[in-house]
Amino acid sequence: MSEPRLLPLLGDPPPERRDAARNREALLVAAQSLIDECGVEHMTMEAVAARAGVGKGTVFRRFESREGLMAALLNHSESAWQAAVMSGPPPLGPGAEPMERLLAFGRSRLESTLRHHELVRAAGRAGSRSYAVWSFTAMHVRYLLGELGVEGDLPLLATALLAPLELPILEQQLSVEKFPLDRVVDGWVDLVHRVVRTPDQPA
Amino acid sequence: MSEPRLLPLLGDPPPERRDAARNREALLVAAQSLIDECGVEHMTMEAVAARAGVGKGTVFRRFESREGLMAALLNHSESAWQAAVMSGPPPLGPGAEPMERLLAFGRSRLESTLRHHELVRAAGRAGSRSYAVWSFTAMHVRYLLGELGVEGDLPLLATALLAPLELPILEQQLSVEKFPLDRVVDGWVDLVHRVVRTPDQPA
DNA sequence: AATAGAAACGGACCAAAGTCCGTTTGGGGC
DNA sequence: GCCCCAAACGGACTTTGGTCCGTTTCTATT
Numbered sequence: 031m032s033e034p035r036l037l038p039l040l041g042d043p044p045p046e047r048r049d050a051a052r053n054r055e056a057l058l059v060a061a062q063s064l065i066d067e068c069g070v071e072h073m074t075m076e077a078v079a080a081r082a083g084v085g086k087g088t089v090f091r092r093f094e095s096r097e098g099l100m101a102a103l104l105n106h107s108e109s110a111w112q113a114a115v116m117s118g119p120p121p122l123g124p125g126a127e128p129m130e131r132l133l134a135f136g137r138s139r140l141e142s143t144l145r146h147h148e149l150v151r152a153a154g155r156a157g158s159r160s161y162a163v164w165s166f167t168a169m170h171v172r173y174l175l176g177e178l179g180v181e182g183d184l185p186l187l188a189t190a191l192l193a194p195l196e197l198p199i200l201e202q203q204l205s206v207e208k209f210p211l212d213r214v215v216d217g218w219v220d221l222v223h224r225v226v227r228t229p230d231q232p233a
Numbered sequence: 234m235s236e237p238r239l240l241p242l243l244g245d246p247p248p249e250r251r252d253a254a255r256n257r258e259a260l261l262v263a264a265q266s267l268i269d270e271c272g273v274e275h276m277t278m279e280a281v282a283a284r285a286g287v288g289k290g291t292v293f294r295r296f297e298s299r300e301g302l303m304a305a306l307l308n309h310s311e312s313a314w315q316a317a318v319m320s321g322p323p324p325l326g327p328g329a330e331p332m333e334r335l336l337a338f339g340r341s342r343l344e345s346t347l348r349h350h351e352l353v354r355a356a357g358r359a360g361s362r363s364y365a366v367w368s369f370t371a372m373h374v375r376y377l378l379g380e381l382g383v384e385g386d387l388p389l390l391a392t393a394l395l396a397p398l399e400l401p402i403l404e405q406q407l408s409v410e411k412f413p414l415d416r417v418v419d420g421w422v423d424l425v426h427r428v429v430r431t432p433d434q435p436a
Numbered sequence: 437a438a439t440a441g442a443a444a445c446g447g448a449c450c451a452a453a454g455t456c457c458g459t460t461t462g463g464g465g466c
Numbered sequence: 467g468c469c470c471c472a473a474a475c476g477g478a479c480t481t482t483g484g485t486c487c488g489t490t491t492c493t494a495t496t
Contacts, residue, residue, distance in 0.1 A: 044473095047461090047462060047463080047472095047473065047474070048462070048463085049461075049462070049473095049474070049475085050462095050473080050474065050475095053474085053475090074451085074452060074453085075452075075453065075454085076451095076452070076453090079476090079477095084475075084476075085475060085476030085477055086453095086454085086476075086477065086478095087454095087455080087456085087457095087474090087475065087476055087477070088474075088475060088476070090453085090454060090455080091474075091475080095453080095454075096452090096453065096454090154357075164405060182423055183416065183419070183420050183423065185410070185412075186406075186412075186416070186417065186419075186420030186421075186423070186424075187420070187423075187424070189397055189402060189405075189406060189420070190393075190396075190397050190420070190421075190424045193393075193396035193397040193399070193402045194392060194393050194396040196396070196399075196401065196402070198399065198401065199392060199396045199399070202367060202392075203389075203392060207388070209388070209389075213386065213389070214389065216386070216389075217386050217389030217390070217392075217393070218389075218393075220385055220386065220389070220390075221389075221390070221393045221428070224427050224428050224430070225424070225427050225428070227427070227430075247442095247443095250442095250443065250444070250491090250492060250493080251492070251493090252443095252444070252445085252491070252492070253443080253444060253445095253492095256444085256445090277481085277482065277483085278482075278483065278484085279482075279483090282446090282447095287445075287446080288445060288446030288447055289446075289447065289483095289484085290444090290445065290446055290447070290484095290485080290486085290487095291444075291445060291446070293483085293484060293485080294444070294445080298483080298484075299482095299483065299484090437496100438495105438496090439494105439495090439496090440493105440494095440495090441492105441493100441494100442491105442492090442493090442494105443490105443491085443492075443493100444489105444490080444491070444492085445488105445489080445490065445491080446487105446488100446489085446490095447486105447487105448485105448486090448487100449484105449485080449486080449487105450483105450484085450485075450486100451482105451483090451484085451485100452481105452482095452483090452484105453480105453481085453482090453483100454479105454480085454481085454482105455478105455479080455480075455481095456477105456478090456479080456480095457476105457477105457478100458475105458476100459474105459475080459476085460473105460474080460475065460476095461471105461472105461473085461474075461475085462471105462472095462473080462474085463470100463471105463472100463473105464469105464470095464471105465468105465469090465470090466467105466468085466469085466470105
């Protein structure tokens with residue numbers, strides 16, 4: 031009769047133990063400070079553990095791998111950006127015309143990716159995958175395309191618009207082919223117009 | 234008066250020494266056979282060196298890094314594909330209409346990327362970069378877009394078409410979001426039509 | 437054929453990621 | 467407040483990518 035758990039009927043994953051939570055926080059802080067001091071590629075897992083005052087095993091239990099830790103860091107710094115998109119001022123946030131929002135989104139996303147490029151690269155797989163970021167951006171673009179009355183497979187079209195904003199592509203264009211940033215941005219804007227333009231309204 | 238080099242006035246990089254070339258070949262063969270036996274992620278650099286009968290230092294001098302070795306392997310297996318694009322039978326090779334060739338190109342590229350996905354992933358940075366593959370595909374698509382009479386910044390548009398065919402994107406769509414392969418292909422075809430369609434000829 | 441010096445070689449060595457398992461600790465049940 | 471055990475911890479250990487430098491081998495030149 032007596033419920034084994036009073037409230038958390040809804041939380042399938044048993045909540046984190048107090049010490050675990052404290053350590054996670056300490057590790058994130060330690061990692062960030064190490065990165066600020068030595069740069070991303072000189073941050074070692076052992077150093078993070080040491081600075082946080084825990085053992086190395088703990089770091090890996092929390093974050094799986096170096097990439098996982100990087101992804102967590104990235105997630106943290108991107109959440110402010112997500113908030114700006116969802117509820118910040120126009121044109122990035124709600125209130126502007128869909129097309130204006132879409133273009134602002136692209137520019138902002140591009141800039142954000144470049145700003146954190148070292149972190150993004152270090153996060154590798156874990157960066158794009160599951161960790162919230164991709165699915166959020168995909169959903170948002172899909173939504174805006176819907177608002178614009180675009181016909182077709184919206185999830186796929188959203189991907190097509192997002193793909194050229196991913197780091198490997200940007201690095202290719204900017205660092206290897208030496209295209210100026212403005213040109214890349216303009217190219218993306220042009221792409222958006224081509225994708226959005228419907229046969230009916232060919233402007 | 235006597236020329237220090239008789240013919241190779243044109244070869245800036247002095248040609249490879251005989252033993253070096255032999256070792257390169259042996260290493261490539263060893264690496265490939267190891268991969269066939271144990272899978273890409275169990276192939277260790279030390280094992281490759283041992284099987285080729287050389288020291289570990291030699292492997293790294295030739296290929297820089299594990300990624301470099303993977304990229305070399307990839308390059309090798311992609312060169313047959315490049316040949317098929319440049320001089321194979323239509324519709325992939327020359328002889329078909331540009332649009333037909335472009336669509337065949339996309340399908341083929343997608344299939345090729347998926348077939349070698351482990352290698353591509355293991356090649357990481359070195360895969361996309363300099364190592365021939367990217368620049369070849371980009372040039373080819375640019376050329377086809379030109380043939381189709383597309384206006385605009387062709388190099389950028391080529392990138393926009395290529396980006397959704399890159400492995401990270403495909404993995405996201407196929408493995409994470411569980412889109413069926415056909416749907417992804419159809420989506421890409423649709424994208425091509427949207428990009429190619431000009432305001433003048435809105436079909 | 438002898439020789440010099442540049443290039444290639446080998447494998448000991450190092451650093452850092454990731455694993456393992458015996459020990460400690462938090463917190464729900466009594 | 468006490469007990470229990472699942473969860474968390476720590477740090478030695480293993481693996482592997484990558485470096486270093488003394489030694490060997492190629493090739494051009496005489």
